[in-house]
Amino acid sequence: MLYPAVKLAASAVVSLALVLLPAAPAAADPASAESALAQADRQPDAPFIPTPPAVVAEMLRVAKVGADDVVYDLGSGDGRIVIAAAKEHGARGVGVEINPSLVARAEESARQAGVADRVRFLRQDLFQTALTEATVVTLYLLPLLNRALRPKLERLRPGTRVVSHDFAMGDWEPDQVSVAQGKRVYLWVVK
Numbered sequence: 524m525l526y527p528a529v530k531l532a533a534s535a536v537v538s539l540a541l542v543l544l545p546a547a548p549a550a551a552d553p554a555s556a557e558s559a560l561a562q563a564d565r566q567p568d569a570p571f572i573p574t575p576p577a578v579v580a581e582m583l584r585v586a587k588v589g590a591d592d593v594v595y596d597l598g599s600g601d602g603r604i605v606i607a608a609a610k611e612h613g614a615r616g617v618g619v620e621i622n623p624s625l626v627a628r629a630e631e632s633a634r635q636a637g638v639a640d641r642v643r644f645l646r647q648d649l650f651q652t653a654l655t656e657a658t659v660v661t662l663y664l665l666p667l668l669n670r671a672l673r674p675k676l677e678r679l680r681p682g683t684r685v686v687s688h689d690f691a692m693g694d695w696e697p698d699q700v701s702v703a704q705g706k707r708v709y710l711w712v713v714k
């Protein structure tokens with residue numbers, strides 16, 4: 524297992540490569556209003572490191588995602604979590620991503636997966652996103668970002684499930700911790 528410092532250094536290299544990629548145009552979205560785009564016009568708070576498919580499956584399993592759910596992935600990368608939620612569980616999904624080339628990639632993947640009518644991707648700063656519609660929130664960010672999001676997540680409707688790949692949420696005790704492909708998956712159910 525890599526030490527956190529080594530993991531972060533590797534992450535920074537991946538991040539830099541992604542930041543240097545040419546940006547594809549973001550598709551029009553009603554929620555991508557001018558102000559949201561302005562907030563999105565800054566560097567990501569965490570690099571793009573995709574969650575492996577087995578861990579995505581475990582995150583959706585522990586959250587018991589079903590057809591009535593609306594899954595928000597904060598920092599959605601290439602869209603794999605919301606696309607899997609729609610394709611494998613019949614849910615609706617919203618991905619929130621600051622990097623426009625990743626938003627474009629996610630939209631194309633959703634089309635290819637045949638779920639473009641059930642998922643959407645917002646080019647937005649995740650800290651500015653309204654989560655009132657969410658029944659499930661998924662995260663693969665960093666411990667500091669999880670802790671910063673905690674107050675907002677704790678105010679969501681009772682029963683909302685929050686699932687985090689790899690990182691806890693300060694002293695908010697998880698309801699469940701499982702392991703997939705050597706990675707921890709944390710579940711909190713909002714009380």
Ligand SMILES: C[S@@+](CC[C@H](N)C(=O)[O-])C[C@H]1O[C@@H](n2cnc3c(N)ncnc32)[C@H](O)[C@@H]1O
Pocket residue numbers: 566567568569570571572573574596597598599600601602603604619620621622625647648649650662663664688
């Ligand atoms: C570790 S990746 C996780 C990607 C995806 N959720 C997954 O699990 O495969 C974190 C993502 O968060 C995005 N991100 C970082 N800071 C953000 C912010 N403030 N608002 C929106 N997205 C952000 C990054 O661009 C990156 O794609």
